[in-house]
Amino acid sequence: MRKICMIGTGYVGLVTGACFADFGNSVLCVDVDSEKIELLKNSVVPFFEPGLKEFIERNTARQRLGFSDDVEWGIRESEVIFIAVGTPSLPDGSADLSQVFSVSEKIAENMTEYKVVVNKSTVSVGTGAKVADVVRTHQKKPIPFDVVSNPEFLREGSALEDFMRPDRVVIGATSDRALDIMSEIYRPLYLIETPIIKTNLETAELIKYASNAYLATRISFINEVANLCEKVGADVNVVAKAMGLDGRIGPKFLHAGAGFGGSCFPKDTRALIKIAEQAGSQISIVEAAIAVNQNQREVVFQKIQKMNESLEGKCIGFLGLSFKPKTDDMREAPSITVIEKLIQHKATIKAYDPVAQENAKKVLKDIEYCQDPYSVAEHTDTLVVMTEWNEFRELDFPRIKEVMNVPKIVDARNVYDPEKMRELGFEYAGIGR
Ligand code: UDX
Numbered sequence: 145m146r147k148i149c150m151i152g153t154g155y156v157g158l159v160t161g162a163c164f165a166d167f168g169n170s171v172l173c174v175d176v177d178s179e180k181i182e183l184l185k186n187s188v189v190p191f192f193e194p195g196l197k198e199f200i201e202r203n204t205a206r207q208r209l210g211f212s213d214d215v216e217w218g219i220r221e222s223e224v225i226f227i228a229v230g231t232p233s234l235p236d237g238s239a240d241l242s243q244v245f246s247v248s249e250k251i252a253e254n255m256t257e258y259k260v261v262v263n264k265s266t267v268s269v270g271t272g273a274k275v276a277d278v279v280r281t282h283q284k285k286p287i288p289f290d291v292v293s294n295p296e297f298l299r300e301g302s303a304l305e306d307f308m309r310p311d312r313v314v315i316g317a318t319s320d321r322a323l324d325i326m327s328e329i330y331r332p333l334y335l336i337e338t339p340i341i342k343t344n345l346e347t348a349e350l351i352k353y354a355s356n357a358y359l360a361t362r363i364s365f366i367n368e369v370a371n372l373c374e375k376v377g378a379d380v381n382v383v384a385k386a387m388g389l390d391g392r393i394g395p396k397f398l399h400a401g402a403g404f405g406g407s408c409f410p411k412d413t414r415a416l417i418k419i420a421e422q423a424g425s426q427i428s429i430v431e432a433a434i435a436v437n438q439n440q441r442e443v444v445f446q447k448i449q450k451m452n453e454s455l456e457g458k459c460i461g462f463l464g465l466s467f468k469p470k471t472d473d474m475r476e477a478p479s480i481t482v483i484e485k486l487i488q489h490k491a492t493i494k495a496y497d498p499v500a501q502e503n504a505k506k507v508l509k510d511i512e513y514c515q516d517p518y519s520v521a522e523h524t525d526t527l528v529v530m531t532e533w534n535e536f537r538e539l540d541f542p543r544i545k546e547v548m549n550v551p552k553i554v555d556a557r558n559v560y561d562p563e564k565m566r567e568l569g570f571e572y573a574g575i576g577r
Contacts, residue, residue, distance in 0.1 A: 146325060148161070152230070156298065157264070159298055162304075166199060171208060171209050172210045172218045174211070178213040191473070219250065224259070226264050227248070229265055237418045241271055244265055244271065253282055253284065257287065258288045258321075261292070263292065263294065269423075292316060294316070296352075297310060300406065317344075327340075360409040363437070369400070372576075384399065401440075401557045402440060402441065449489070457492075459491070459494060461521055463527065464533050468532075487511075495511055545569055551569055557575075
């Protein structure tokens with residue numbers, strides 16, 4: 145059992161803290177946001193993540209998990225300190241590391257004995273070394289410490305499962321002392337034979353960016369293939385399925401759709417390009433992936449436009465708004481770009497999302513929010529499936545057809561069978577089919 149302090153109670157910090165507590169460690173999650181800490185003390189989770197509330201309740205009750213707004217105290221009390229603060233995009237695309245460095249200073253100032261400082265936040269390559277410099281120069285007197293890079297690979301919506309049964313754990317550290325401590329806090333994963341990659345700081349930092357940029361590139365690749373499919377009369381779902389059966393390719397992340405969004409892929413692809421640029425190198429395939437992803441939103445817009453001779457005065461209904469299912473996250477959601485463009489073209493918008501509606505209201509103000517898919521469909525000229533929530537898979541389509549002005553569907557996530565939809569009397573457009 146190790147004493148861990150998790151600095152930052154955002155998505156990554158909370159999930160990681162709760163899971164380490166579940167492994168039997170003693171975890172204190174700290175944040176300068178006192179209001180948020182008060183909520184967390186009552187197991188109120190400020191975002192939607194299946195199972196997280198129960199995890200927090202269970203570990204709080206067993207007194208392995210605590211919350212505090214006293215960051216200094218958290219640092220003094222713990223041996224392993226995780227930095228899990230935000231690293232948003234700067235206007236030039238690089239990651240804003242100011243919070244990482246200010247936390248590093250705080251760690252240095254409150255250090256009284258050996259600490260392992262672990263970077264969980266996604267940071268540009270070379271940041272671990274800089275954190276070590278910052279800690280060294282801000283210490284009141286020289287005290288030994290180690291800096292470790294331990295990137296996260298958590299998907300929103302399945303973060304607990306991803307933490308408990310990961311494909312791999314990456315630990316960037318060179319000191320045996322730090323490696324031993326890291327191995328101990330991850331012990332339950334050793335027992336289930338999770339591959340653990342131990343490497344240097346820079347390699348660990350780059351693994352994170354390379355992984356996310358590769359996945360983003362796969363999505364853009366299949367989206368471009370989808371657009372080609374439409375031109376030549378092929379079906380992208382079958383192409384992707386057959387490609388995925390090749391053991392060298394694999395089936396995942398080959399779903400054509402509206403493109404990637406969220407808090408990671410858009411930000412990390414931009415940051416990787418900046419990292420390459422600053423290193424005098426180039427990563428043009430990722431630049432192309434970003435451009436294709438932007439264009440994919442335009443592709444969805446054009447499908448809606450094509451179905452309606454003029455968009456002016458038309459009512460377009462949206463099923464799903466979040467960037468993907470099982471999350472209330474609206475960050476860089478394709479729905480925002482498509483809806484804004486429709487509004488510019490004087491269409492009116494109705495929408496329903498099972499959990500992202502409250503967050504959506506902050507960014508998409510001029511639309512009518514509905515309580516279920518059927519009220520969205522009422523008097524609309526086109527229905528657009530933007531997020532593949534399970535509850536949209538089996539709808540009462542005769543009822544939907546009945547209440548729409550005209551039965552037209554743009555299925556931006558390829559949820560439905562095109563033949564069946566046409567048999568039901570809908571004008572239907574999917575992606576690449
Ligand atoms: C991602 C990474 O998967 C995770 O490892 C990382 O640490 C954080 O970023 P997340 O952003 O939660 O996780 O979402 P993910 O499930 O990876 O999906 C990202 C985007 O790609 C979504 O917008 C999704 O709709 C889209 N996507 C995904 C596709 O369009 N097609 C696919 O085949 C897969």
